[in-house]
Amino acid sequence: MFKFSPINTYALRNLQKNQIYFNNPLKFNDPFDTFHPAKITEITNEKFVDLYCRTTKRNFDKRKLLGILENNVSKKDFYDFCDKHLDYLFDFKNPNNNQVLRSKDDFLEHIKSQEGSKQEFIENIGSFFLQIKLHLQKTIQETLDKVRQESFSKIGVTCFSKNNSNLLMWSHYADSHQGFCLEFDSKIEPFSKHFEVIYRSEIPNVISDLLFDEENDTESIRKLLSYKSLDWKHEEEIRIFHQESNKSYFYSPQALKAIYFGIRTNPSDIEIVCSIVKAQNPDVNFYIMEKQSDTFSIKPKLVVYNTVMEIQSTLIFIISKLFKNQNFTVKQLHDKTSDKFSEIQLEAHLNDLTRKKVLIRNNGTFKLTN
Numbered sequence: 001m002f003k004f005s006p007i008n009t010y011a012l013r014n015l016q017k018n019q020i021y022f023n024n025p026l027k028f029n030d031p032f033d034t035f036h037p038a039k040i041t042e043i044t045n046e047k048f049v050d051l052y053c054r055t056t057k058r059n060f061d062k063r064k065l066l067g068i069l070e071n072n073v074s075k076k077d078f079y080d081f082c083d084k085h086l087d088y089l090f091d092f093k094n095p096n097n098n099q100v101l102r103s104k105d106d107f108l109e110h111i112k113s114q115e116g117s118k119q120e121f122i123e124n125i126g127s128f129f130l131q132i133k134l135h136l137q138k139t140i141q142e143t144l145d146k147v148r149q150e151s152f153s154k155i156g157v158t159c160f161s162k163n164n165s166n167l168l169m170w171s172h173y174a175d176s177h178q179g180f181c182l183e184f185d186s187k188i189e190p191f192s193k194h195f196e197v198i199y200r201s202e203i204p205n206v207i208s209d210l211l212f213d214e215e216n217d218t219e220s221i222r223k224l225l226s227y228k229s230l231d232w233k234h235e236e237e238i239r240i241f242h243q244e245s246n247k248s249y250f251y252s253p254q255a256l257k258a259i260y261f262g263i264r265t266n267p268s269d270i271e272i273v274c275s276i277v278k279a280q281n282p283d284v285n286f287y288i289m290e291k292q293s294d295t296f297s298i299k300p301k302l303v304v305y306n307t308v309m310e311i312q313s314t315l316i317f318i319i320s321k322l323f324k325n326q327n328f329t330v331k332q333l334h335d336k337t338s339d340k341f342s343e344i345q346l347e348a349h350l351n352d353l354t355r356k357k358v359l360i361r362n363n364g365t366f367k368l369t370n
Helices: 009-017 045-056 062-069 075-089 104-113 115-152 167-173 217-225 230-235 267-278 308-322 330-337 343-355
Strands: 002-005 019-022 156-161 180-184 198-200 227-229 237-242 247-250 256-261 285-291 298-303 359-362 365-368
Touching: 002 167, 009 019, 009 247, 009 267, 019 156, 019 237, 045 062, 045 115, 062 075, 062 115, 075 104, 167 230, 198 230, 227 230, 256 267, 267 285, 308 330, 308 343, 308 365, 330 343, 343 359
Parallel strands: 198 227, 256 285
Antiparallel strands: 002 156, 002 180, 019 247, 156 237, 180 256, 285 298, 359 365
């Protein structure tokens, strides 16, 4: 998994401390991101019955209540249900436009005496429960909107991509190809806890039933946090979430596998980044992206980077073998090492070694100190 970044003070600090920053989704460049409208599906009759029984704490027969909602309950079951619960469901002390529901006794008598009117009675109570269900559905929507505004605005998100060679990603997130791209091992925490973003032309439905299921509610939350418009499909995005935003969190240095530099990255920036990383994890590979000659594309080229200390240690070894304690010039050393160093590079390193008192300079020549 890859993370694009410009090379600046914040990026270098994060690299040096082995940390990643979790941003607040309110700051994202897509106004729909995380806060797109939530399309809540209608709650099923089964889930409504379960919730209604739990919230009222009344000993309803769930099978009979479901039968009333779906209009397929037997006359006997309907009568038994009304006999037990009708006083709880309707307030017979207040006038009611429905004369059938004038009193519990009248209602039960109608069920007994009028065979053909059972359907009407079932529809009366079914309509009552339907109103409760619609009210619950509205409450679900309002609650979810409130949770999103209060909780999601505090959540932390850090974003990655599955693609390290997309031209637009380098342009938008890596300072127009002047930055870098970090490759992390997706098997190591926290990178192993990632979610892939799903791209759709329409906003996905959030299933109401799952919002009340502790084992499956993460699926509904993922639909709010991990779905984006098809316009962003080229990003091939991967995300990691955290409970808090605007904070940095540490990772193991071994989680960083490679660093890719843009085709316009300044050589001095490459030097700084490589020096920081090699001091922490010498196994990290370095690449420079190169333009292809036959397609509009870029590909990584592996480069070998040696720190100043490594280069100068190699130079001291070469000098001791070639010249021992004898004087030598930059040209003489370059003639022996032209395959490794340019003459300008050699002179810069020799001058630095002189300042460090590893070499002695005299009239344009150098030699090792005793």
